[in-house]
Amino acid sequence: MIECVIFDCDGTLVDSEGLASIGLQIMLREYGIQRSAISLESQYKGWKLANVCASLESTHAIRLRDSFVTQYRALLHKLFDEKLQPIAGVAQALSKIDLPMCVASSGPPEKIEQTLGLTNLRHFFGDNIFSSYVVGSWKPEPGLFLHAAKTMGFAAHACAVVEDSEIGTQAALNAGMRPFWFTGGAVSDRSPEITYFSHMDELPDLLRRPDQ
Secondary structure (H helix, E strand, C coil): CCCEEEECCECCCECCHHHHHHHHHHHHHCCCCCCCHHHHHHHHCCCCHHHHHHHHHHHHCCCCCCCHHHHHHHHHHHHHHHHCCECCCHHHHHHHCCCCEEEEECCCHHHHHHHHHHCCCHHHCCCCEEEHHHHCCCCCCCHHHHHHHHHHCCCHHHEEEEECCHHHHHHHHHCCCEEEEECCCCCCCCCCCCEEECCHHHHHHHHHCCCC
């Protein structure tokens, strides 16, 4: 049985992935690059920002300014303040999950705090917030999730991971945990190792299923 639930943040708890891609789209225009936010999100969802920057430089044969990340973070902060919303149904789902829960995100601690605060989800997790920037491990490496499980006091096999990206789901598998992939829609290729769901109101019952 599942004893602990580890949540990704961006795209899982808060609807930030689209805004993050809009931010990249805006920043890239300064380099004469026209990319749609949809294509950027599709390519880089769940990636470490440093790897996104390296890929953009390679793909578009550009050199990003040293201030790129700082300016991008500042733009995201503004976009989040103006437009960020929780994932539909997530607050109701969290209130129905009677298990220890935590957040394990690839984002910096200050970004996690901002997004959870803006969406009124912070109180569900107490002090149980874990960041790749503190742990020093980024998905698909298992280190972040393993650190979260150990700190929470649970064995890896007793933990469920709720993710919205392939790279995050792979990190859960690499950690020996049970991935629940929030797809937001249909998925063509399904793995028997993964539980797929398209709306947050499905999650509490899925976590209680005996076969989980």
